[in-house]
Amino acid sequence: MGYGYSDSREAIQKRLRRIEGQVRGLQRMVEEDRYCISILEQVSAATRALQSVALELLDGHLDHCVAAAVREGGEESTAKLKEASAAIARLVRS
Numbered sequence: 001m002g003y004g005y006s007d008s009r010e011a012i013q014k015r016l017r018r019i020e021g022q023v024r025g026l027q028r029m030v031e032e033d034r035y036c037i038s039i040l041e042q043v044s045a046a047t048r049a050l051q052s053v054a055l056e057l058l059d060g061h062l063d064h065c066v067a068a069a070v071r072e073g074g075e076e077s078t079a080k081l082k083e084a085s086a087a088i089a090r091l092v093r094s
Contacts, residue, residue, distance in 0.1 A: 004060025015053055022046040054091055061087070 005012055023046055029039045062084060069080035 004062070004064030005057050008056070008060070012053060012056065015049065019046055019049045019053070022049065051091070051094070058084075058087060058091065 022042065026039060026042050026046065029042065066080045066084050069077045
């Protein structure tokens with residue numbers, strides 16, 4: 001069966017590895033006592049990259065997991081919709 005991201009798992013992993021590299025770069029920048037604004041710009045870039053991955057995962061979840069639950073109806077449908085709503089709220093707050 002898999003999850004909504006199963007078809008793009010490799011691409012998502014590649015993006016996460018790139019973000020991991022960005023975070024390591026941030027650690028080096030702090031270690032090297034780089035200029036604050038330069039570090040903040042890189043933090044912003046890493047944050048946007050993570051948000052992009054989160055949106056892709058959310059889109060897959062809605063298209064796959066939530067849509068399947070809605071088709072089946074019942075309590076599972078309600079639970080999946082509430083779960084998705086909570087995930088969206090967390091993303092908006094971040």
